[in-house]
Amino acid sequence: MNPETKAKLMGVSVATLATALYKRGLRNQVIQGVQPLKGKGVNMVGPAFTLRYMPAREDRNQLVEFRNPEHPQRVAIEQCPEGHVMVIDSRKDARAASAGDILVTRLMMRGGAGIVTDGGFRDAATIAELDIPAYHTRPSSPTNLTHHEAIEINGPIGCGDAPVFPGDIVVGDDDCVIVIPAHLADEVADEAVEMTAFEDFVVERVKDGATIIGLYPATKEENLEAFAAWRAANGR
Amino acid sequence: MNPETKAKLMGVSVATLATALYKRGLRNQVIQGVQPLKGKGVNMVGPAFTLRYMPAREDRNQLVEFRNPEHPQRVAIEQCPEGHVMVIDSRKDARAASAGDILVTRLMMRGGAGIVTDGGFRDAATIAELDIPAYHTRPSSPTNLTHHEAIEINGPIGCGDAPVFPGDIVVGDDDCVIVIPAHLADEVADEAVEMTAFEDFVVERVKDGATIIGLYPATKEENLEAFAAWRAANGR
Amino acid sequence: MNPETKAKLMGVSVATLATALYKRGLRNQVIQGVQPLKGKGVNMVGPAFTLRYMPAREDRNQLVEFRNPEHPQRVAIEQCPEGHVMVIDSRKDARAASAGDILVTRLMMRGGAGIVTDGGFRDAATIAELDIPAYHTRPSSPTNLTHHEAIEINGPIGCGDAPVFPGDIVVGDDDCVIVIPAHLADEVADEAVEMTAFEDFVVERVKDGATIIGLYPATKEENLEAFAAWRAANGR
Amino acid sequence: MNPETKAKLMGVSVATLATALYKRGLRNQVIQGVQPLKGKGVNMVGPAFTLRYMPAREDRNQLVEFRNPEHPQRVAIEQCPEGHVMVIDSRKDARAASAGDILVTRLMMRGGAGIVTDGGFRDAATIAELDIPAYHTRPSSPTNLTHHEAIEINGPIGCGDAPVFPGDIVVGDDDCVIVIPAHLADEVADEAVEMTAFEDFVVERVKDGATIIGLYPATKEENLEAFAAWRAANGR
Amino acid sequence: MNPETKAKLMGVSVATLATALYKRGLRNQVIQGVQPLKGKGVNMVGPAFTLRYMPAREDRNQLVEFRNPEHPQRVAIEQCPEGHVMVIDSRKDARAASAGDILVTRLMMRGGAGIVTDGGFRDAATIAELDIPAYHTRPSSPTNLTHHEAIEINGPIGCGDAPVFPGDIVVGDDDCVIVIPAHLADEVADEAVEMTAFEDFVVERVKDGATIIGLYPATKEENLEAFAAWRAANGR
Amino acid sequence: MNPETKAKLMGVSVATLATALYKRGLRNQVIQGVQPLKGKGVNMVGPAFTLRYMPAREDRNQLVEFRNPEHPQRVAIEQCPEGHVMVIDSRKDARAASAGDILVTRLMMRGGAGIVTDGGFRDAATIAELDIPAYHTRPSSPTNLTHHEAIEINGPIGCGDAPVFPGDIVVGDDDCVIVIPAHLADEVADEAVEMTAFEDFVVERVKDGATIIGLYPATKEENLEAFAAWRAANGR
DSSP states (O other): OOHHHHHHHHTSOHHHHHHHHHHTTOOOOBOTTOEESSOOSSOEEEEEEEEEEEEOOGGGOOGGGGGOTTOHHHHHHHHSOTTOEEEEEOTTOOSSEEEOHHHHHHHHHTTOOEEEESSEESSHHHHHHSSSOEEESSOOOSOGGGTEEEEEESSOEEETTEEEOTTOEEEEOSSOEEEEOGGGHHHHHHHHHHHHHHHHHHHHHHHTTOOSTTTSSOOSHHHHHHHHHHHHHHTO | OOHHHHHHHHTSOHHHHHHHHHHTTOOOOBOTTOEESSOOSSOEEEEEEEEEEEEOOGGGOOGGGGGOTTOHHHHHHHHSOTTOEEEEEOTTOOSSEEEOHHHHHHHHHTTOOEEEESSEESSHHHHHHSSSOEEESSOOOSOGGGTEEEEEESSOEEETTEEEOTTOEEEEOSSOEEEEOGGGHHHHHHHHHHHHHHHHHHHHHHHTTOOSTTTSSOOSHHHHHHHHHHHHHHTO | OOHHHHHHHHTSOHHHHHHHHHHTTOOOOBOTTOEESSOOSSOEEEEEEEEEEEEOOGGGOSGGGGGOTTOHHHHHHHHSOTTOEEEEEOTTOOSSEEEOHHHHHHHHHTTOOEEEESSEESSHHHHHHSSSOEEESSOOOSOGGGTEEEEEESSOEEETTEEEOTTOEEEEOSSOEEEEOGGGHHHHHHHHHHHHHHHHHHHHHHHTTOOSTTTSSOOSHHHHHHHHHHHHHHTO | OOHHHHHHHHTSOHHHHHHHHHHTTOOOOBOTTOEESSOOSSOEEEEEEEEEEEEOOGGGOOGGGGGOTTOHHHHHHHHSOTTOEEEEEOTTOOSSEEEOHHHHHHHHHTTOOEEEESSEESSHHHHHHSSSOEEESSOOOSOGGGTEEEEEESSOEEETTEEEOTTOEEEEOSSOEEEEOGGGHHHHHHHHHHHHHHHHHHHHHHHTTOOSTTTSSOOSHHHHHHHHHHHHHHTO | OOHHHHHHHHTSOHHHHHHHHHHTTOOOOBOTTOEESSOOSSOEEEEEEEEEEEEOOGGGOOGGGGGOTTOHHHHHHHHSOTTOEEEEEOTTOOSSEEEOHHHHHHHHHTTOOEEEESSEESSHHHHHTSSSOEEESSOOOSOGGGTEEEEEESSOEEETTEEEOTTOEEEEOSSOEEEEOGGGHHHHHHHHHHHHHHHHHHHHHHHTTOOSTTTSSOOSHHHHHHHHHHHHHHTO | OOHHHHHHHHTSOHHHHHHHHHHTTOOOOBOTTOEESSOOSSOEEEEEEEEEEEEOOGGGOSGGGGGOTTOHHHHHHHHSOTTOEEEEEOTTOOSSEEEOHHHHHHHHHTTOOEEEESSEESSHHHHHHSSSOEEESSOOOSOGGGTEEEEEESSOEEETTEEEOTTOEEEEOSSOEEEEOGGGHHHHHHHHHHHHHHHHHHHHHHHTTOOSTTTSSOOSHHHHHHHHHHHHHHTO
16 A cells, blocks of 8 residues: 555554544444454554355355465465454354464554454454454454355455455554545544544643533634644644 | 255255255354245245445445445346345344335346345335245335445355355255355255255155154164165155 | 132233233243244243253263153153143253154144244244244254253253243243242232233223323322222222 | 425325434434324324423423423323323333323324324323323333433423423324424425325336336436326326 | 531541441442542532533534533533532543533532543543542543534433432542432531541451451451440540 | 362463363363453362352341341352362342352362352442452342342352362363363363463464464474474473
8 A cells, every 4th residue: 555645544543544534425334343352552454355144054154264375364364465454244143263372463464554344353362462463353262164264265244343455555544443434544544643642632632621612623713813823833 | 056056945944954064064054044024835946146235434424425326236136147145234234224115126127136134124115025035034114224234245244143245055945044155056056956955765664654753854774775665665 | 820810810911920920029920032833812820841852972872762662852841740841941042952743743732822932943844833822932843852951850050041940930922931949929919900901901091192201110109090990890 | 383384294195204303404303212192093283382301300200290281291181282292201111100091092082193202101001092192112101200300391302312491393103203393294294295296106117027226216317207207197 | 519528438438338328228429430540638528510422413512512512511610610520421421521621620620529430531640630529430532522422411311320310419539439419418427527536446456456347347346335435535 | 079170270371171071072161251350370179069049038038037047148158168169150240249258268168279259249349359269150249038038058050150069170261260170170180281382382383483374273284393392302
């Protein structure tokens, strides 16, 4: 992805991005119900590379299946391009794992930018300490075969009720994860940077005792002027 | 599909089939949570032809999309082969419709054997009266575009937590719908016919006052003998 | 149970009984989420005889288990005393059946007064036509072994979030099912008969155009007088 | 409300109305999860008159409260104007009733056009037979006091996740219920009548064997012409 | 509120308060499902000041609405009196935010004692670090307009299935939040202080190896005597 | 339990155990939805000692009941043998507590190895700091009497949808809790130790840059050889 866009998206919140997409009529781009295994204080940013699970049929999902070098779960990990975020459609079912620490470690080693499932990870306590951001709904120890069969790599999916297309830009912070349609990433990143400057200004004013009425949004002329001055003074 | 297998499956219950699959280690083949729009007293039987929905992104799902002759929802209806059951993965989300009466009527006219969604149909009261079996979770009037984007035709899907592969044999009765893996259809049909004969015999005995202990299953030799006699007498 | 109490309970609604128990501080006696397989227009009344399911462990719940003449599900059906209502704790899990038509037919033949589960029945369309009232949450074709192991006969259970003790009086109408603690059955039946007379009077008045203010409840003296006259006139 | 608008809305489906509102950017106007107590084959149409429940606090919700002539539940029934639909916000909680047959009968006698709750009605089997349409999620026998306190009459509410303002036009058919913002009722009614004519034409064509591609929507010129001819021939 | 009562409530647990209310027949005063954004080790105590959301209708909830100086969400923040706890009825829907860090910061600056929603906050990681207690169900980045319209300030509401009236005393600890009816606050605070002394004594004894039978509650005379001695010794 | 088995189970993860049971056809042994009150970094291991709750009936569950020295909740705490894990069936209902800090402290003093509920604990912040592992779904301050009646000690139960028999071996780590059927504990522990050695080897290789294909599982001969060498070198 565009490195400047990535840099911008590293510095804005998912909340701000959600508002920027809301302005464009997109209301369902936040992946609902997922949380970081551990807050890292740094954003996850990268294009989506997807994996889709369907419900497991027992005869097709014995442990021996993992011996197949073409098993889609393992192949997906090996194919996910550097800098991409793997997004897994687990049908919001965390009764069995979407992946475990070995696969997430491998993804990290290959330069993956992060991993998200609307199910759960096994070895979650270990994954939390890895140097790669990961988001799920809750820890889940059973092997994925118990309820999930990996069936498709890098197609369009749903994740936490959000639509995800390969190449969409995925951004996660310590609260949530959002999916920015690829063609909007640059303009949304620009706008979010602007919005963030304003929000930082507002927080500063509010901490100084200002009312939010007329300030957030800045419907009073004086606040617009103050913001302009603040930008100049703060180099933003 | 094999017409003899179809004939056999027309005469057995989903409950009996579920037990036959259970014997083979398959525990999740019933599509959970769906019901017939109207009990028809006749089974729905046919190979699965699938449609998958993903969550709708607003900019891709305006009404104008339906003007596209390649729109997958409409194309799926036109491609579903005669005698097949259309099975729709709506991610168990009935907040918007999976289809309405016009499309289901078209499917009926093309010889479709039935339609199943783990979401809901609009125009459900009308569909209920059509001469094609239909199963869903509840009526849902909003157009599918509201929450669903049709994204894939005839791939492997989940429906009501059951795995469905194109060509699997789908059977519905007035209670439930089950998915029989294609390679098991013939043997399961045979076994279910046998089981049904035995169950009919058991019901008759129970209505005559027999205890179920030793009869269901027939662990007492005398019951096996009585069943043999009953089969001879009833031509089954 | 007391035949006079039974006769009274045949003539009152679950709603009226719920209010009578509410007066006594009992707010959770309605079995939540169950419905009759078919409205019969006649109440189900009888003491509770219970069966408890726990989650099935696969090695203990193969089909062969049913060959055990001591299998609790089948034994419970054979032990349920005449006139009793079998109440099944299925942990509100309808993914597998609580029972099927053969067992319910046997219960009917043995004089059972009804059957209730907070799960689902298989062969539900058949059970609906039997001459015994049955209540569940939805049809469910998979054999009980899939998710349930029958573990205890006639102990205290929960059913649809209501507490049920063996011998409690269970009443079902076309809406709902309620559990009356055994020691309260006689007095609650008496009170419900009184309340029903009053409600019948009120309905008549309302259908004649009366306002409900001052009538329901009868805080206006004139309505109490009218009720007294109505009772005399109608022999109630 | 405008009698012509009402007449139009009597003749269109909720599904058609949902699409008309969808065109205007309104995606959440269908009251999710409710169903008619009995399909009447006739639409319910009328302006909304609302009642809001909050969770019951035990000390404020003893049976004696009903003796208060100002009790909001009963007052609401007596105030609901003729021709209006009472819409009740029960917080999607059907563990206790929203109302029972006496109140609904009174509403019917006063000329109410219908009643909707996102909870449940007690005496549901009786209400189903009354000459007033009623919609809920499931029967619920416990008195409303068990979990609900009626707290506000005719304010803005949520019902089944849909926003409802007093005076909005509520339409129900045998499938669902929809809420049309008051200021859009006339134009939406007009448009829905047009859409219904077209859908009726399409159904006729489909039953004659036509494909839906190019017909629904009518992207082929020949279908537009055929529709014009059909309208002329059928006086629509 | 009474400063002595506040001081007492700062020193007792929500669990103890729940038991004190249980004794008075109040069983539903704990706000279900909420958790502190960050455990502070100090109680939140203050009278409730409420805000109610209804489902958002798209035409009424565009971003421009925030420019309205009367927008109820922002007005509520500016009106919440010092020392009060803002309690928000978000209909248990965390798909969109109830508020974000700017508003919560403003509430903090104005002396608010805390904020609770049965939905979720955006900017949750930031709010967690503010010097004001906050409780929600999970982080939620989408702007409130996505699913919520602020409709009423300081009326009676439900929050997490608990009834909340303006002026009720709200207490939160690191586990849960409870709502004490205003008229009971003083007596419940007194009782909770007594109960806490006893519980502290019990914990000490249990850590010394005592059995709980006869001690908790103190049905053995010797334990009552020991408690009296302990109180004297510890100045409680 | 066998001390060697216990030692082995202290050193393996629940995820590994889940896979070992999966190989034996047991797919539902993880207690779904529970989490440690605080990650301890050390496993909980011990035989199950169970307690079952049923829904509370108000007249049987007043505070005075705790004065009964035979109250099953308190008796269970006093009877739980040293080294055992108390597992509580709370019907997945966390609206009221399963236990509080005093009882859990007592269990700790008596040498209990841990405590698990599929409901919630009150005083959770305090319990989290105790020297005994505890797992639940979320904090819950209301006294257990509000919704639960302790009804049976040390019988077979369900907990988080898993079957639990007294004496089954319960293992918890920072992610999840699993229930090993008693007769499988020794062999599963052995196998899990072996699996853990292999997984540790794999992680090391993956951190060195190895692909997972052919390594996990080790379908390539060279990886088996490398593992053998690794075992020798590392004394495992």
